[in-house]
Amino acid sequence: MSRDARAISDLVVPRSGQSVWLVTLSAAAMAFLAVFALALAVSAAQLARGWSAQLAQTATVRISAPPDEMERQTALVLEVLRTTPGIAEARVMDSAEQAALLEAWLGPDLPLDALPIPRLIELLETDAGPDRQGLRLRLSAEAPGAVYDDHTRWRRPLVQAAARLQALAIVALGLIGVVMTVIITLAASASLASNGQVIAVLRLLGARDRFIARAFVRRISRRALLGSALGTLVAGALLWVLPDLGSTVQPLAGFGLQGPSWALLLVIPPLTMALAWTASLATAFHVLRGVT
Amino acid sequence: MSRDARAISDLVVPRSGQSVWLVTLSAAAMAFLAVFALALAVSAAQLARGWSAQLAQTATVRISAPPDEMERQTALVLEVLRTTPGIAEARVMDSAEQAALLEAWLGPDLPLDALPIPRLIELLETDAGPDRQGLRLRLSAEAPGAVYDDHTRWRRPLVQAAARLQALAIVALGLIGVVMTVIITLAASASLASNGQVIAVLRLLGARDRFIARAFVRRISRRALLGSALGTLVAGALLWVLPDLGSTVQPLAGFGLQGPSWALLLVIPPLTMALAWTASLATAFHVLRGVT
Amino acid sequence: MIVFEDVSHDYGGGPLFRDVSITLGAGSFHFLTGPSGAGKSTLLKLCYGELIPSAGRVSVMGQDRRQMTRDEMAATRQRIGIVHQDCRFLDHLSVAQNVGLPLTATGRPLPQGDLTDLLGWVGLGDRADALPPTLSGGERQRAALARAVIGAPTLLLADEPTGNLDWDMSQRLLLLMMELNRMGTAVLIATHDMNLIRFAKSHVQARVLRISGRKLTAAGAEL
């Protein structure tokens, strides 16, 4: 299409009017919502990851053995842990740490040094974590006094909650996607339908379907891009400011996007445009087929 | 307004057409989103409440005292706890429980009975919880060996997370409310604007502003009610079915509304209608003022 | 009915006409003619208050247009029948409902018998249930005239009511308007059709006004 023809195809579709605003504004509104749904999903994922990490650090291996066996078994266990995939770090707790850990239950006065207390090894697991069943078997084979405790009791409800949160955010994102598609399709169709007169006139003057459709599709998807960019911008700005407000309103402190997640927002405007493009193209040919 | 006049005012506004569908569908879409935002907010609140309750049960009072003092101090502490508002229940752990609790750290073989282990009292706090500072003071005055431990270290991040979740849900609900208002206002205005011809003709025939405005407002708010009811119904049905799906997709298991919360959904359609009513009335008089 | 005192109108690109003073008395019959684009439709719009003159005073049914509230304007319009040059209808209502609209939209009763008679007279008896977009050009004009006269107005303003009609039908519509005039309605018809004016003058006492060169003059001698 030549530059001239392009300018003309732009010309034949009204530049303003309520139907154009409808596309722009609904794209803006939907982009606005999408940004927040995205932030919700990302925050939920981060929250969940944070919890998992915190909880993962509380896994331990406890070695109960006679004093003369202790050193050997500890060395063996550390070797096993070192060669186990899924364990990032293993560290023998010193007795001061162990005392601090037990203080809540036993008080500060208990003579721990005099007791045959088991030795504790603190594990830092990777996100995936080790194969727990296999680890237990290997440990009991190598060092009979070693017991692996991943604190599942403590961990399960929290991991579940985090997963639930993430699922909710994804459902929300999905729903907003669906509603967004519906609204933008609707707005694009409304814009076309309200220009029935324009279409009929152009058709009678001998303009081809492709020419007419292209003029509308270009105008509508451009408007959708503009609206969506605006909505994303406003929502993004709000999201940027929110953590600062959050420092006073505690619960919102961690909400938002971090670092590279911000790049996700860049996806929204082109996506909206693509949506509007598809919707308006389909509608354009549908409407055109009704005009002789 | 007589029944006749009412029928006529219904007649003068087109019964169908794209602008009418726009109001119906945008009301439906927005109601749909609102239902899920509501469910999110309610679920988050429930989740948060659930966590708080679980965590509240882990508060303890530890009494370290010489064996002959122990009984007396235990009784004193129990008395203090009984008279402290915000504590629902206080129970002395028996040694088997205590052993189970410590097993993770100390192993099953430690001769606990032979050790001067402190006695632990498990507390069940109410939602509001006790005045912790005051409780500490009273305990140290009455029983110098008693230490109150509300496990704040463990608890803080979770309570924060739950509060954050709730705040997010409320922000989401607020955002959807705003977008809903914008979209419905827009749809109502679009519906009116696209009927500019009808308004001009009626005005020229001598119809009064009130008559014309009322005809539009009634049609538009009725459509908004219908759309919103449909959207709420569909979303409600989905929400009803979701937990059943959730039994296979674990993380969604707890999502949704329980018992009386369902009644909240009944608020959405009338609210949408009120919104549409206000928006269309304002727009109607605005449009009418532009017509001589 | 309508009094113009030194009225001028200007859409922004220079005055269309200047210092027009006319009086349309009750029961009078006027034609308005002049070349295309001279301002006939504009003058009619001033009469029923769609436009406010850029200078001078227009009073409609004894009230100054500028001082009328929106509801007074509406009440006045109920006594005026208007045929627009581009007969606008409500496209979702049938022809019969459209014709009855001046009564139903203002809460007045609609005598079904009169409606049927009127539609029959303008030759739309068998198109009563059709929707306006399916009407032919001439049928639209006839429906517009029927709608203008159904309320038995005290003033009838018709803008080119026979532009798309054959001579027989034009006469028929003119007879309808003359009948109304005989019963006391003041009539003002903007038209190009000299035959129509001649035909009317042979039946009623009609004055012919002519806009051209920014002035309104009484014509008639040349007919």
Add this chain to the structure above:
Amino acid sequence: MIVFEDVSHDYGGGPLFRDVSITLGAGSFHFLTGPSGAGKSTLLKLCYGELIPSAGRVSVMGQDRRQMTRDEMAATRQRIGIVHQDCRFLDHLSVAQNVGLPLTATGRPLPQGDLTDLLGWVGLGDRADALPPTLSGGERQRAALARAVIGAPTLLLADEPTGNLDWDMSQRLLLLMMELNRMGTAVLIATHDMNLIRFAKSHVQARVLRISGRKLTAAGAEL
């Protein structure tokens, strides 16, 4: 150009006309007349393919209407100039842009000189930049004719092109159409205006067709 073979049309409420057979040859000049509602506009719509006949065969520029694809139809329309009875414009474009649209919307070059001359001829020189909704009834018709002829069509179909125009302007437009006809364009004008037909017949070889009572007949003797 256009051949009708035993064409009947029916909108659903009984046939409008039956077994019409006509041939509009290249360079011919026809008038179409008949009472309001007889089916003149319908016949014109059959000619440019907006309607498909309920029976019979219409061929436009040598192609059977039923077998034309949408793009063939578009290509054919580029060679037909049409004046609608309700001259529809794109309300957001100026009069000049609207008049130039048949060329610009099909990617053909628009000679600015021709456009200015044409607008001058139909008396719209000073309204070229106005928007269509501000035009008077007659100005719309003139703009519609200008739009129909700008592409130098091989067939011109005009539906009541002078209904809102005074006699001087009507003559002017007719002269334009006769000039086009002299250069080879086939012309078909639907009109009620007998003066117009008489005037044309005194200048060109024009045939008059008449629809009435569901039949198309050649008239002319009675004029």
